[in-house]
Amino acid sequence: EAQVTQNPRYLITVTGKKLTVTCSQNMNHEYMSWYRQDPGLGLRQIYYSMNVEVTDKGDVPEGYKVSRKEKRNFPLILESPSPNQTSLYFCASSFGTGVREQYFGPGTRLTVT
Amino acid sequence: AQKVTQAQTEISVVEKEDVTLDCVYETRDTTYYLFWYKQPPSGELVFLIRRNSFDEQNEISGRYSWNFQKSTSSFNFTITASQVVDSAVYFCALSEAGNNDMRFGAGTRLTVKP
Secondary structure, three states: OOOEEEEOOEEEEOOOOOEEEEEEEOOOOOEEEEEEEEOOOEEEEEEEEEEOOEEEEOOOOOOOEEOOOOOOEOOEEEOOOOHHHOEEEEEEEEOOOOOOOOEEOOOEEEEEO | OOEEEOOOOEEEEEOOOOEEEOOEEEOOOOOEEEEEEEEOOOOOOEEEEEEEOOOOOOEEEOOEEEEEEHHHOEEEEEEOOOOHHHOEEEEEEEEEOOOOOEEEOOOEEEEEEO
């Protein structure tokens, strides 16, 4: 089954404790992206990647890191999480560039206390 | 910079009513793409439609229709004869061909009451 998977689905952590949210897709998509969803703000793009070893900042990249060492994986790293990073995070992927239909993962709800 | 505005934060209708969700966008690019996504209460994001800037034809898919008007920079979404299952948050989004990033609106929460 074609899908985007994220892990973990739920995470509660404390300020400053490094964490990684994994994202994997099995559709051989070139483009992958991370978004955060906050009430009243919709989805905001954090980082995106056009292909292996190619990443670029989205709208709200501060406090986040990403890497794309393999085509199927695009982990999101929070080196020192803060409470303002409490949010619902979505990973997405698509063929080609970012102008195509994106397939979204199920979301990761992160709470930073 | 590109921008998407969904001015309607919440809409509530009674089943079988028609409802239109508004989307206004801003871009300096001549080639761009517009999208609508649905987020039902279960939380996943579901793709509904993609339109490029050179195709202003309206689209109809069952009870759903989309009206793209470049003159007013709008890409509105109409649900005809709404059903309870249409209750969801709907997002409009814009991607410029030269950019590869994606800009979403704040979303409109639609509640359809039986």
